[in-house]
Amino acid sequence: MVEIDSPDTIGVGKPLLVNVTSWYPLDDVVVHWAGRDVRPTITQGGGKYHALVYLGIRLRGELGVYPINVTASFWGHTYTFAKDITVVESAWGKETLSVPPKMVKPPKEALVRIAKERERIKAVLNTVSPERYWKLPFSRPAKGKMLSRFGLYRIFNGDTASRHTGLDFRAWEGTPLYAMAAGRVVLKGNFYYAGNCIYVDHGNGFVSMYAHMSKVLVNEGDMLTSGQKIGLSGATGRVNGAHLHLGTFVQGQVVDPEPLFSINVDTMPQMGWIDGIHTAQ
Known part of the structure; x- marks a missing residue:
């Protein structure tokens, strides 16, 4: 009655595209994954009903088998379905960077600011709007080459290790930047680490952020x-040169943006109709 279309295996820190489909008229769908619930927007295409959603496991998430539990309602009845997804390790690179010392060990007067910013950002990332604004395919936010990849082990100034929680694009000072998908701007400001930055809610638990801008329009x-x-x-913010840092978050979890720009009919043949696009069967 209901199918859960998705890859069977994903790497930790990677986004997981799931399409709940049915020939029957879906009235409501709830997807439960890794302790969170989301009600994806229901659409029609190719004679079927679809509920498309992005899930994922955060960068430092645990490996293992995770169930996707789906509750679907139609014709006055509610049914439950499940599918297991295996989360495996992903390969990560390393890089060494030099930045101003205050960006590695902030002065005491900056710590209160940083803590307040984190609380504002946390609230935004936990947003799960009822309407899905994003559609496939996604737009590249900058025309430049992809540089520092998501998940890199970073050494700042020789002794401080961290992880890169976004994808950098080459973008010389003043290069135009673009929204990767439709959505609402839910946070704008100048942040200690991210500099001039915005967060965009694309609906159904998908949020993107754009950092280090010289000007926000x-x-x-x-x-x-x-x-x-x-x-x-x-x-x-914390940079060693002009560029765009793009971050993506699904259901509150930070995930690698790069796979979002490589989705095509060859990489998701099982998906059928997606946002009016007929993929191979």
Whole structure:
């Protein structure tokens, strides 16, 4: 009655595209994954009903078997379905960077600011809006080459290790930047580490962030279209040169943005109709 279309295995820190499909008219769908629930938007295409959602396991998440539990309602009845997903280790690189010392060991007067910023960001990342604004395929936020990849082990100034929780794009100072998908700007500000930055809610638990901008051209509350110009690249915050840092979050978990830009009919043949796009069967 209901199928859960998705890969059977994903790497830790990677996004997981799931399509709940049925020939029957779905009234409601709830997807439970890794302790969180989301009600994906239901659409129609190819004679079927679809509920498309992104899931994932955070960068430092545990390996193992995770069940996707789906509750689907139609014709006044509720049914439950499940599928197991195996989360395996991903390969990560390393890089060494030099930044101002205060960006590695912030002065005491900056710690209160950083703590407040983290609370604001945490609230945004836990947003699960009822409407899905994003559609496939996603737009590249910058025309430049992809540089520092997600998950890198980073050494700052020779002695401080961290992980890279985004994807960097080459973007010289003043390069136009674009929204990767439709959504609402839910947070805008100048942050200690991210510099001039915005967070965009794309609906159904998917949020993107754009950091280090020299100028932001949109405001909180603005509704964006996919590919809309949102600002200019810069070198604000913790950087060693101008670029765009793109972060993506699903159901509150930070995940690798790079796979989002490589989705095509060859990489998801099992998906059928996706947002009106007929993929191979």
